Amino acid sequence: MTSLINVNKSEKKEVISKHIYGHFAEHLGRCIYEGIWVGEDSPIPNTRGIRNDVVEALKKLNIPNLRWPGGCFADEYHWKDGIGPRESRPSIVNNNWGKVVENNHFGTHEFLDLCEQIDAEPYICGNVGSGTVQEMQEWIEYITFDGKSPMADLRRKNGRDKPWKLKYFGIGNENWGCGGKMKVEYYADLYRRFQTFVRDFQDTPIYKIACGPSEADYHWTEVMMREGIGRTEPFPDSVVTDIWEHHRPEMHGLALHFYTRNRANYDSATEFSEEKWFDYMKRTYVMEELIQKHTAIMDKYDPEKNVDLIVDEWGTWFNVEPGTNPGFLYQQNTLRDALVAGINLNIFNNNCDRVHMANIAQMINVLQAMILTDGKDMILTPTYHVFEMYKVHQDATLLPVSVSTGSYTYGEDSLPMLNVSASQARSGKVHISVCNLDPNHSEKITCNLNEIKDFSTASGRILTAESMNEHNTFEATNRIMPTVFDEIELHHDTISFTIPSKSVLVIEVQ
Incomplete structure (x- = not known):
C-alpha cells in the first residue's frame, strides 16, 4: 500500500x-x-x-x-x-x-x-x-x-x-x-x-x-x-x-x-x-x-x-x-x-x-x-x-500531520509503521521528519502539502543501515551517518517518495 x-x-x-x-x-x-x-x-x-x-x-x-x-x-x-x-x-x-x-x-x-x-x-x-x-x-x-x-x-x-x-x-x-x-x-x-x-x-x-x-x-x-x-x-x-x-x-x-x-x-x-x-x-x-x-x-x-x-x-x-x-x-x-x-x-x-x-x-x-x-x-x-x-x-511553527499508514507487525502485535512530525521555519521552509519502524519493509509515501503554497524544491537526508544493530566504533567511526536522500518526486501539491526500512528521514520543502 x-x-x-x-x-x-x-x-x-x-x-x-x-x-x-x-x-x-x-x-x-x-x-x-x-x-x-x-x-x-x-x-x-x-x-x-x-x-x-x-x-x-x-x-x-x-x-x-x-x-x-x-x-x-x-x-x-x-x-x-x-x-x-x-x-x-x-x-x-x-x-x-x-x-x-x-x-x-x-x-x-x-x-x-x-x-x-x-x-x-x-x-x-x-x-x-x-x-x-x-x-x-x-x-x-x-x-x-x-x-x-x-x-x-x-x-x-x-x-x-x-x-x-x-x-x-x-x-x-x-x-x-x-x-x-x-x-x-x-x-x-x-x-x-x-x-x-x-x-x-x-x-x-x-x-x-x-x-x-x-x-x-x-x-x-x-x-x-x-x-x-x-x-x-x-x-x-x-x-x-x-x-x-x-x-x-x-x-x-x-x-x-x-x-x-x-x-x-x-x-x-x-x-x-x-x-x-x-x-x-x-x-x-x-x-x-x-x-x-x-x-x-x-x-x-x-x-x-x-x-x-x-x-x-x-x-x-x-x-x-x-x-x-x-x-x-x-x-x-x-x-x-x-x-x-x-x-x-x-x-x-x-x-x-x-x-x-x-x-x-x-x-x-x-x-x-x-x-x-x-x-x-x-x-x-x-x-x-x-x-x-x-x-x-x-x-519552528508546528504543522499538524495526519498519517494513514499500514502496520509494522511482529507476532500477534503491531504498531503504526510510520511516525511523523512537521514544522515550518521562519524562513518559510517546511521540514517533515519521518521514522519507518519496520526493519524489513520500505514504504511508498504520498505527502499532501495542499495548504502550503509556492514550493518548488524538495530535498532530504536519511539515516539508515543494512542491519538493525549497526553502530559506529573507534575502529570504524562512520559506519552509520546521514546521507543525501534525493528520490523525491514533486507534483502540483504533493511530494512522493519511498522510505527505506528502519530509517529516519528529514525532508525539506521550499
Whole structure:
C-alpha cells in the first residue's frame, strides 16, 4: 500500500520550543570526567580543561540547554565543594554511581564555562534531597547577583566578576526515589518552601522546575498541580487577593522522567533480535500515552497551559558494555537508538503546546549518548546524527500531520509503521521528519502539502543501515551517518517518495 501524510496549516501557530532538544550531563561514569573535562594539563586539546573536539561536535547540534549536575548526583551535591582553587576542593564519594571518588574539579564555574562554549542555556538542578534552603538560596546568589554580598564577593574572589545569566533551575530531582523517597504530599510542601528562596537577582526571572512524576504516577501530577501552583479560584477580597498573588507559589515546569527500557530483562545495546527491536519501539510509544495523560491532569488545573511539562530525563537503557563498570552506565548506540530518538522527538514536537523542554540522558559516555570517547578518540553516535538532522525543528511553527499508514507487525502485535512530525521555519521552509519502524519493509509515501503554497524544491537526508544493530566504533567511526536522500518526486501539491526500512528521514520543502 501507499501511506498518506497530510501536512496541515495550523491556526494556533504553536511553536516547537528549541528547548525540547536539550541535553543532560551528570557526574556519572565518564560523562563529565574524560567525556567533557580532561583538565588544563591534558595532552588532549582543551580550552580551560574542556575538550575542544567535544565542544566543536556539540556546537553543531545547536544545543539549547544543558541540565547539570544530575540526576541522582544532584541529590548529594553541595555546590561549595566545587568552587575555589581545584587543589583545595574536597574529594567525595559518588554514592549513586559506582562509589568512585569525585574530586570536584568540574564545578559551577566549569559548568557555566561549558555552557558558554557551546552556547547553551544552563539548567541547574538544586539539592532538595540532602541540601538546605540556605544552600540553594546562596547558590542562586553566587551565580546571579551583581551587587555586593557575601556570595557575590565569594564569586569574585574565585575569578568571576560579573554574574552569569541563569534562567532554568530545578528544585529537586526524583524526590520520589533517590532524592529522598518522599511522598508527593511532603515534597509539595517542600517545593513551596524551597521555591520561595530561589530569588530573582537578575533582570530575567528564574524559571522554576518542580520534580514531577516517575512514568505513570498520575497521583504525583495531580497533587503537584493542585498544591504547587496554589488555588485555582480567586479570593473575593481584593486586598487578600493582592497579598496572595504576591506570595503565590511559582511552578513554571513539572519534570517527567521516562526511559525506554525493559526493567525485567535489560538486554544488550548491540546484540538483539527483531523481537527486541519491536519491544523497544513499542515501549517508546508509551511516551505519547504518558504525555497525553499527564497533560489531561495539568489541563484540569491549568487550562491556559502556564505550567510546562518538562521531560528532563528520557532515552534508552540497556546493559552496560561488557567489561565496563556497571555503575557507569556506558552503552553503545545503534540504529535502534536512532529510531527511538526520532520517535520521541516527533512526539515532543506534536505535543509542543504543553511540552516546553526535554533532556536526553545523557550527553557523553552514559546511556543514550551523543558522543563516546576513548582517551583522545571520539565518535558520534546514530543518536547524535538524529539530533543534528532534527535541529531544523527548533523554534519552528508546528504543522499538524495526519498519517494513514499500514502496520509494522511482529507476532500477534503491531504498531503504526510510520511516525511523523512537521514544522515550518521562519524562513518559510517546511521540514517533515519521518521514522519507518519496520526493519524489513520500505514504504511508498504520498505527502499532501495542499495548504502550503509556492514550493518548488524538495530535498532530504536519511539515516539508515543494512542491519538493525549497526553502530559506529573507534575502529570504524562512520559506519552509520546521514546521507543525501534525493528520490523525491514533486507534483502540483504533493511530494512522493519511498522510505527505506528502519530509517529516519528529514525532508525539506521550499
